[in-house]
Amino acid sequence: MEGLISIAVGVMTACGVYLLLRARTFPVVLGLTLLSYAVNLFLFAMGRLTIGAPAIIDPERDIYTDPLPQALVLTAIVIGFGMTAFAVVLALRAKADLGNDHVDGKKR
Numbered sequence: 001m002e003g004l005i006s007i008a009v010g011v012m013t014a015c016g017v018y019l020l021l022r023a024r025t026f027p028v029v030l031g032l033t034l035l036s037y038a039v040n041l042f043l044f045a046m047g048r049l050t051i052g053a054p055a056i057i058d059p060e061r062d063i064y065t066d067p068l069p070q071a072l073v074l075t076a077i078v079i080g081f082g083m084t085a086f087a088v089v090l091a092l093r094a095k096a097d098l099g100n101d102h103v104d105g106k107k108r
Contacts, residue, residue, distance in 0.1 A: 002045070005041065006045075009038050009041050009042050009045070012034050012035070012037055012038035012041070013034075013035065013038045015031075015034050016031045016032070016033075016034035016035035016037075016038060017031065017035070018031070019031030019034065020032065020035070022103075023102050023103055023104070024102060024103065025091035025094065025095070025101045025103060026091065026101065028087075028091075028103060029084065029088055029091060032083070032084070032087065033080070033084050036076065036080040036083075039076065040073045040076050043069050043072050043073050043076065044069055044070070044073045047065065047066045047068065047069030047070065048065070048066065050063060050064075050065045053065045
């Protein structure tokens with residue numbers, strides 16, 4: 001399970017960095033989104049994945065899940081969605097003003 005999650009985090013990070021290095025705005029936005037998904041998955045995995053355990057400490061049960069990574073990931077998802085929406089609107093505005101969607105604004 002841990003190996004699969006670490007491979008998924010690595011693949012999403014590599015794809016996100018690759019897309020960030022593109023010259024067009026849409027792949028850059030997609031790369032930022034993939035990087036944020038990779039960080040979210042990494043934070044979620046740091047909370048020791050426990051299947052079937054409650055997030056609240058129960059005195060009768062000895063197994064529980066740490067709720068802090070879940071709260072951090074939920075907050076990061078909301079912030080990531082807002083950041084992605086802002087970046088898409090910014091890219092659309094830059095395309096409308098400049099006439100192309102290159103990151104540096106030059107036509108190639």
